[in-house]
Amino acid sequence: MDKRQCNSSQDPEVRKGPWTMEEDLILINYIANHGEGVWNSLAKSAGLKRTGKSCRLRWLNYLHPDVRRGNITPEEQLLIMELHAKWGNRWSKIAKHLPGRTDNEIKNFWRTRIQKHIKQAENFQQQCTSDKTNDNNHNHHSTSQMSTNMAHHEPMGTTYSSPSYQGATMDPIFPTQFTPLIPDQPTCCPTNDNTYWSMEDIWTI
DNA sequence: AAATGTTGCAACCGCAGCTAA
DNA sequence: CTTAGCTGCGGTTGCAACATT
Numbered sequence: 503m504d505k506r507q508c509n510s511s512q513d514p515e516v517r518k519g520p521w522t523m524e525e526d527l528i529l530i531n532y533i534a535n536h537g538e539g540v541w542n543s544l545a546k547s548a549g550l551k552r553t554g555k556s557c558r559l560r561w562l563n564y565l566h567p568d569v570r571r572g573n574i575t576p577e578e579q580l581l582i583m584e585l586h587a588k589w590g591n592r593w594s595k596i597a598k599h600l601p602g603r604t605d606n607e608i609k610n611f612w613r614t615r616i617q618k619h620i621k622q623a624e625n626f627q628q629q630c631t632s633d634k635t636n637d638n639n640h641n642h643h644s645t646s647q648m649s650t651n652m653a654h655h656e657p658m659g660t661t662y663s664s665p666s667y668q669g670a671t672m673d674p675i676f677p678t679q680f681t682p683l684i685p686d687q688p689t690c691c692p693t694n695d696n697t698y699w700s701m702e703d704i705w706t707i
Numbered sequence: 708a709a710a711t712g713t714t715g716c717a718a719c720c721g722c723a724g725c726t727a728a
Numbered sequence: 729c730t731t732a733g734c735t736g737c738g739g740t741t742g743c744a745a746c747a748t749t
Binding site: 539540541542554555558562591592593594605606609613 | 733734735736737738739
């Protein structure tokens with residue numbers, strides 16, 4: 503599919519890129535029979551041409567039965583914001599307080615949804631205070647730098663003093679009532695060809 | 708209808724911490 | 729003490745899907 507895949511760097515035996523349904527099934531079956539952990543040897547023993555890291559990520563972020571996919575509820579949004587204000591980008595820590603949510607999911611959610619609102623709020627404020635020409639708030643990846651930098655000027659482990667919300671407290675981000683940011687969407691991934699399949703499919707099998 | 712821009716998310720990478728040898 | 733291997737974390741990337749022009 504992508505560079506990642508072609509880029510199979512040193513070891514041509516190691517597969518990269520999106521997981522196939524077969525690989526998912528192999529991984530699920532293997533873990534069902536042997537349990538998880540020791541990912542490198544698991545990958546080998548299961549016959550997957552993946553790194554242990556990749557297997558672990560796939561299992562924890564996607565295949566694990568406890569993973570809840572789909573909408574993040576307004577309550578969860580609030581919790582995420584609270585915890586992020588407390589801890590910054592400690593996604594795994596935050597994820598522990600959101601059962602069924604993965605750090606990756608929360609991270610993505612933060613970057614794609616909440617940050618957008620923060621950015622908007624900041625722009626709005628800038629417009630109010632000065633008419634300075636502010637360049638480039640262009641592409642979607644630029645916002646990430648903003649957040650990560652904000653959160654990571656701070657040494658790990660220290661308490662987080664919520665710089666991200668400067669000038670953008672709860673109200674500017676969610677002006678009136680708290681409104682969910684996400685449209686409803688089915689709890690599965692796109693399924694058009696056999697590149698994508700739903701978790702229901704997999705667990706049914 | 709086609710081209711272009713934007714968004715959401717799965718997956719990869721690099722680094723740090725831990726532990727056993 | 730050192731080192732190698734493993735795990736977990738946070739940041740980043742690339743692409744499909746969707747929206748807009």
